[in-house]
Amino acid sequence: MKELTSNQVASFWDSSGFEMDYVGALGRSGDLLCLWDPSVFKEQESIKDRNFLLLKGSVVGCSEPLCIMNVYAPQGTREKKNLWNRIADLKDKYAGMWLLLGDFNVVRFQEERRNSNFNPVRARDFNSFIFENDLVEYAMKGGKFTFSVGNKMNSSCLLLRKSTSGIDLFDFFNSWLDRDDFEGVIRASCDKFKSTSPTYLALMKKLKLIRDDIKKWWDKTKAKEGEKEKIVKAELDKSEMELETRELSEEEDWVILESLNELTKIANFKVTDIKQKSRARWALFGDENSAFFHNFVNNRKRKKFYPRYGD
Template identity: 30%
Template structure:
């Protein structure tokens, strides 16, 4: 996809490995929904070319966050974000702490993982094609993150107390192992956070409409 005679984004795939379903296009990204061969569930391949303008960049992260919130599946984000998480990654220009914090907030809240992918140095790899070679690798169970802000949110204490109390004993009276209780508690907290997140977004939209 391009605007005018130059610039733009292109996404290509091998139809023998990836079966395309739907495509969404924007000035700053192309999203291709489909299924990988021998993998179950939908996958969203998000090819990004981040804008230079800080406000447009913040708007991009909000758009992607909303999209990921209302679609189920696996998400793979790649491309040129035009933003850096750490100052030592930036050369030849001024590092923006505010843009880095916005991007970090987006990636953390979306549960994204920065994969250690081998690549050429930026000097040689900028604006060159990115090739994904997919193989099934088990990295083990995903990590669970608990943010300090949740401790002060309404309803968090009640979820923890009620979930933990309900798991005091199994049906036959034997004590449930701690790791089983923690796993169930993690699931309950995740579900609580999803509900709170949707409620906050709905409230935000209502306030914006009132303004």
């Protein structure tokens, strides 16, 4: 329905008073309706979108603002991702407690679907949206699915608590485990963590702290290794020019060999990371891993450039 009146929706409520707001339908879909008891929830403002209805207000007896969003997500992958971004922008703009509910048209995990196709890309985008915006999922009670047509079933239910710190999805590279200082970063994060929160919240906060410290360490490590790589390559280029005019001393040969070992170590880290990325992309998209193979070939060329000291 494009237009709704209180008389038309009164059948959804008991004899007591109610307030309402809605987004009219376009064709056969998109109609969003919210009803609430004004003695419990006080609406201050509403924001309407083709895919959501946001009510901003407060619960009687609670000073913290409450934002309730009724969601009707589109079908397309790109349209879904655009919606997640719009919701995230609003969440950053308006402080307080947030509650998201409605039809997200996507699930988080394959087991949440039955007799219907599971799309890993949409699930990945949805999970990223959840974690990046500190969303916590309600546990389903009374059944596994919230929607079913014949044998087709899916489920999803979300709760956002402003005080709960979520865990971002971020890439963890296996090559980090081979770096000497990585374990120290983890131990230092664990040692400095203090919390009086309940166990499940404390665990989430601890993992978030570890993640943030890993990100800071990785940014510094990448910058340090990038600078070291430039210096080593410059030294090797200088040594090559010296070779054209004279024989190098044993000490200079040793410096070149150490420089090559350092350069190879950095290159191997990069190749390992590229290989891991390529496998993840292949699992999701089935691509040809061209970036990995190009980097692998370039690495082999680099080694052949110094046959005297290479493998």
